[in-house]
Amino acid sequence: MLELLWLIPILPLAGAAVNGLLGRRFPKALVTAVGVGAPLLSLLVALGCLWEFAKGSFPGDAYNLVLYAWTAGDLSIPVAFLLDHLSAVMLFIVTFVGFLIHVYSAGYMAHEERYSRYFAYLNLFMSAMLLLVLGNNYLVMFVGWEGVGLCSYLLIGFYYDQRFPPYAGKKAFIVNRIGDFAFLVGMFALFANFGTLNYADLFSRISEQPGLVTGPTVMGLPLASFVALCFFVGAMGKSAQIPLYVWLPDAMAGPTPVSALIHAATMVTAGVYMVVRSNVIYQLAPGVSQFVAVIGAATAIFAATIAIAQTDIKKVLAYSTVSQLGYMFLAAGLGAYSAALFHVLTHAFFKALLFLASGSVIHAMGGEQDMTKMGGLKKKLPSTFWTYLIGTIAIAGIPPLAGFFSKDEILHAAAGNGQWVLWAVGLITAGLTAFYMFRSVFLSFFGSFRGTHEQEHHLHESPPSMTIPLWILAAGSVVAGWIGLPKVIAETNQFHRWLEPVLFHPAGREAIEHEMGTGMEWALILIAVAVAVAGILLARSMYGGDSGLANGRTWAERFPVLHRVLVNKYYVDEIYDALIVKPLAGLSRFFWKGVDTFIIDGTIHAGAYATELTGEFGRLSTTGNVRTYALYFFLGVILLGCWIAFG
Amino acid sequence: MSSVPISWYLMLAALLFAIGTVGALTRRNGISIFLSIELMLNAANLTLVAFSRQMGDRTGQLIVFFVMAVAAAEAAVGLALFIAVFRARRTIDINRLNLMRG
Amino acid sequence: METFIFLIFAALAVASSLVVVMHRSPVYATMSLVVTLFSVAVLFVLLGAPFLGTLQILIYAGAIVVLFLFVIMLLNLQKEGEAAGRRRGQLWVALPGALIFIGMVGLVFWRAGAPDLQPLTEDLVSLKGLATALFTDYLLPFEIVGLLLLVAVIGATVAARKAPDAADDSGVLPREDFVTEETARKEARP
Numbered sequence: 024m025l026e027l028l029w030l031i032p033i034l035p036l037a038g039a040a041v042n043g044l045l046g047r048r049f050p051k052a053l054v055t056a057v058g059v060g061a062p063l064l065s066l067l068v069a070l071g072c073l074w075e076f077a078k079g080s081f082p083g084d085a086y087n088l089v090l091y092a093w094t095a096g097d098l099s100i101p102v103a104f105l106l107d108h109l110s111a112v113m114l115f116i117v118t119f120v121g122f123l124i125h126v127y128s129a130g131y132m133a134h135e136e137r138y139s140r141y142f143a144y145l146n147l148f149m150s151a152m153l154l155l156v157l158g159n160n161y162l163v164m165f166v167g168w169e170g171v172g173l174c175s176y177l178l179i180g181f182y183y184d185q186r187f188p189p190y191a192g193k194k195a196f197i198v199n200r201i202g203d204f205a206f207l208v209g210m211f212a213l214f215a216n217f218g219t220l221n222y223a224d225l226f227s228r229i230s231e232q233p234g235l236v237t238g239p240t241v242m243g244l245p246l247a248s249f250v251a252l253c254f255f256v257g258a259m260g261k262s263a264q265i266p267l268y269v270w271l272p273d274a275m276a277g278p279t280p281v282s283a284l285i286h287a288a289t290m291v292t293a294g295v296y297m298v299v300r301s302n303v304i305y306q307l308a309p310g311v312s313q314f315v316a317v318i319g320a321a322t323a324i325f326a327a328t329i330a331i332a333q334t335d336i337k338k339v340l341a342y343s344t345v346s347q348l349g350y351m352f353l354a355a356g357l358g359a360y361s362a363a364l365f366h367v368l369t370h371a372f373f374k375a376l377l378f379l380a381s382g383s384v385i386h387a388m389g390g391e392q393d394m395t396k397m398g399g400l401k402k403k404l405p406s407t408f409w410t411y412l413i414g415t416i417a418i419a420g421i422p423p424l425a426g427f428f429s430k431d432e433i434l435h436a437a438a439g440n441g442q443w444v445l446w447a448v449g450l451i452t453a454g455l456t457a458f459y460m461f462r463s464v465f466l467s468f469f470g471s472f473r474g475t476h477e478q479e480h481h482l483h484e485s486p487p488s489m490t491i492p493l494w495i496l497a498a499g500s501v502v503a504g505w506i507g508l509p510k511v512i513a514e515t516n517q518f519h520r521w522l523e524p525v526l527f528h529p530a531g532r533e534a535i536e537h538e539m540g541t542g543m544e545w546a547l548i549l550i551a552v553a554v555a556v557a558g559i560l561l562a563r564s565m566y567g568g569d570s571g572l573a574n575g576r577t578w579a580e581r582f583p584v585l586h587r588v589l590v591n592k593y594y595v596d597e598i599y600d601a602l603i604v605k606p607l608a609g610l611s612r613f614f615w616k617g618v619d620t621f622i623i624d625g626t627i628h629a630g631a632y633a634t635e636l637t638g639e640f641g642r643l644s645t646t647g648n649v650r651t652y653a654l655y656f657f658l659g660v661i662l663l664g665c666w667i668a669f670g
Numbered sequence: 671m672s673s674v675p676i677s678w679y680l681m682l683a684a685l686l687f688a689i690g691t692v693g694a695l696t697r698r699n700g701i702s703i704f705l706s707i708e709l710m711l712n713a714a715n716l717t718l719v720a721f722s723r724q725m726g727d728r729t730g731q732l733i734v735f736f737v738m739a740v741a742a743a744e745a746a747v748g749l750a751l752f753i754a755v756f757r758a759r760r761t762i763d764i765n766r767l768n769l770m771r772g
Numbered sequence: 773m774e775t776f777i778f779l780i781f782a783a784l785a786v787a788s789s790l791v792v793v794m795h796r797s798p799v800y801a802t803m804s805l806v807v808t809l810f811s812v813a814v815l816f817v818l819l820g821a822p823f824l825g826t827l828q829i830l831i832y833a834g835a836i837v838v839l840f841l842f843v844i845m846l847l848n849l850q851k852e853g854e855a856a857g858r859r860r861g862q863l864w865v866a867l868p869g870a871l872i873f874i875g876m877v878g879l880v881f882w883r884a885g886a887p888d889l890q891p892l893t894e895d896l897v898s899l900k901g902l903a904t905a906l907f908t909d910y911l912l913p914f915e916i917v918g919l920l921l922l923v924a925v926i927g928a929t930v931a932a933r934k935a936p937d938a939a940d941d942s943g944v945l946p947r948e949d950f951v952t953e954e955t956a957r958k959e960a961r962p
Contacts, residue, residue: 684873731902742831749843
């Protein structure tokens with residue numbers, strides 16, 4: 024089965040091709056069969072490969088499958104796949120959650136006219152994402168990286184007949200591009216120094232001889248720091264960290280399953296994957312790693328503060344995603360790579376669940392996304408309610424659900440490294456997370472219905488194609504955490520052990536894990552849980568029961584300025600617009616009107632005009648008057664005569 | 671035996687040619703232009719014969735022979751064209767025959 | 773003696789050519805052309821080409837000019853009106869003419885020097901010599917010219933033919949309402 028590894032990204036690609044080229048002529052059932060069948064087949068092949076991988080029926084730690092070696096002069100990049108402990112985790116997440124979301128989409132997008140196009144794009148995304156995680160070198164990863172960026176653009180702008188979605192799609196693509204550029208520069212630096220982009224080659228060489236990356240400098244920075252920084256900027260773009268997070272909330276313009284798949288479970292975690300994959304480099308660049316952790320923590324708390332004031336349920340979840348991604352980078356920056364990846368795993372489950380459940384709510388509300396118009400949906404949408412609630416409890420970090428364990432790992436890493444400021448930030452963010460998530464629960468599902476009459480009539484639970492994935496993801500949100508039990512409960516952290524082979528410990532550097540007393544550990548756990556519970560209770564007191572919005576409104580009245588700042592997301596978009604977008608647009612306009620139209624086109628026009636003028640002049644000689652022609656004739660004869668006589 | 675220098679003949683031919691040219695360029699009537707052209711041809715013939723006499727070579731006379739034949743053909747065809755044009759445009763005032771204008 | 777003949781007929785030629793070029797009536801111009809042709813024929817004889825002189829009279833004066841007259845009569849051409857700008861444009865007319873003349877004459881003298889040798893042989897003059905050359909060395913051009921005349925005849929016939937669509941006459945003679953300068957002026961004035 025392992026030799027069929029290459030099928031995993033190819034099957035969705037084939038599905039995309041079929042649906043993209045022929046789908047419009049297919050009956051919907053066939054489109055669904057192809058569109059959901061391809062990821063299903065991918066999942067089955069993936070499970071088979073994972074099973075074989077776990078059994079370890081191959082030499083070494085990892086399975087390499089080389090498809091084709093692409094050479095251009097000195098440069099030789101093989102198109103090859105790598106299944107190792109790290110990519111196995113990502114592979115599982117992408118195929119499993121991806122498949123569930125495809126099933127959900129069949130139900131959610133059932134009334135959509137451009138059904139086949141949607142599935143083509145979604146399959147294409149799966150293909151690109153799988154390429155990203157399965158590649159065995161940075162270039163294949165980059166191809167997948169760009170591919171998911173493209174699909175993100177296509178899917179965000181799916182409702183292209185409205186004004187906003189194409190704009191949001193463009194914004195996502197352009198902001199991502201900034202990160203991609205940095206990623207490329209990092210790759211160039213690595214390649215220039217090592218002549219290869221292959222993980223195995225690079226990492227083994229670096230970990231044996233750290234001097235290879237700490238010695239040479241690029242632009243004043245040691246190579247390791249330079250590359251780590253460049254890669255992180257790439258991750259900032261793809262994984263929505265400060266300052267390149269602005270595209271993600273606007274990406275909610277896309278269909279909700281897209282938000283679930285791309286902007287919660289998979290694409291945005293590509294940045295984390297990339298950092299974890301490159302852990303050797305980050306360990307040799309402590310300054311950059313610290314920077315990563317700080318940015319992660321700052322993003323986490325920043326986004327959480329915005330989320331508490333949002334009224335659109337998808338926006339709440341979007342900022343929540345940004346915030347949780349911040350946690351992942353906080354962990355990665357602290358060197359707790361397995362904790363970061365653990366959070367990727369748990370987050371994939373409960374965030375996808377939350378998005379899909381919110382999609383169910385939106386579907387029931389006939390497209391309404393404003394929570395202030397919801398309320399009391401608990402009775403009408405029971406499956407949706409319970410699964411959403413499970414997801415919320417998970418993200419709030421309440422044990423024994425998944426979120427608790429991964430979040431605890433991260434906080435533990437912060438405390439263990441003595442980074443109490445970062446720990447405190449993480450803790451406060453956890454409280455805020457619990458608060459705003461339960462706020463959304465209370466506003467949407469409790470109290471009395473605040474919508475219109477037609478909406479109330481339209482309320483109905485979603486079809487099984489949508490609710491079954493919800494329940495499966497809910498189950499995942501409950502149990503996924505149990506593979507990473509903290510030290511105080513289990514002797515060893517299973518997840519951490521699994522990931523060991525990909526974590527390098529470069530010569531000369533020690534493992535980052537610090538020992539901590541049992542009592543300390545329990546104390547930290549209890550504090551975290553207490554903070555989460557406090558958040559929940561605060562939410563309940565403000566929004567719970569029948570008070571609904573009323574309490575929320577009074578708080579807004581008490582701090583009007585703060586409220587406005589939060590609702591308007593700190594005006595970051597406006598600031599970017601004024602500082603960056605408008606000057607660039609002005610510059611572009613100058614180049615367009617001034618240089619291109621006036622100078623370049625003008626030159627061409629002038630040339631054409633000169634030809635025209637010449638023609639007009641020439642035309643004057645065609646008078647149609649025979650006498651004039653005779654004169655010309657005669658002049659010609661004279662010239663000829665002169666030439667003969669004198670020449 | 672002749673006491674008239676050849677150059678006199680040549681000058682005469684030049685003069686006739688000049689007159690013919692002016693006529694061809696100036697006149698408005700198509701027939702008149704043709705007449706002027708015949709004049710020019712004659713001047714050329716005269717030159718040829720004069721040189722033939724001066725060089726003692728018969729070739730010049732032969733050329734004149736051919737020129738006359740061609741001139742006859744040309745006159746015939748040209749006049750036929752004039753007739754055709756006249757039928758179409760009711761005029762051979764060349765100022766008015768400007769369909770090729772522009 | 774020869775000089776005398778030359779001068780008379782040269783003057784005659786120039787005078788009649790001026791009439792050809794300047795006279796308003798086409799018929800008069802054509803008649804004047806005959807005089808010119810005749811004078812030139814005499815000059816040909818003087819230059820030792822009697823046969824050419826004969827040909828000149830036969831072909832030019834006898835055939836071509838007749839053709840001209842015929843067409844003039846056919847088209848019933850009236851006198852040409854005042855050539856536009858005749859009075860004031862006369863200088864413009866004379867000037868290029870004078871320049872041409874001076875140029876050509878000057879060319880003659882400058883390049884050829886003063887040609888003074890005039891050897892004259894009887895062989896040059898005889899018709900026999902001319903005919904012999906025509907049928908031996910210059911046979912091909914001779915035949916071609918014959919072909920050319922045939923083509924000209926055919927072409928002229930076709931060109932002058934009226935398109936067969938009119939219901940009125942056989943199409944040879946044009947209608948009476950043709951346009952000349954005078955009738956055009958009358959038309960312009962309502």
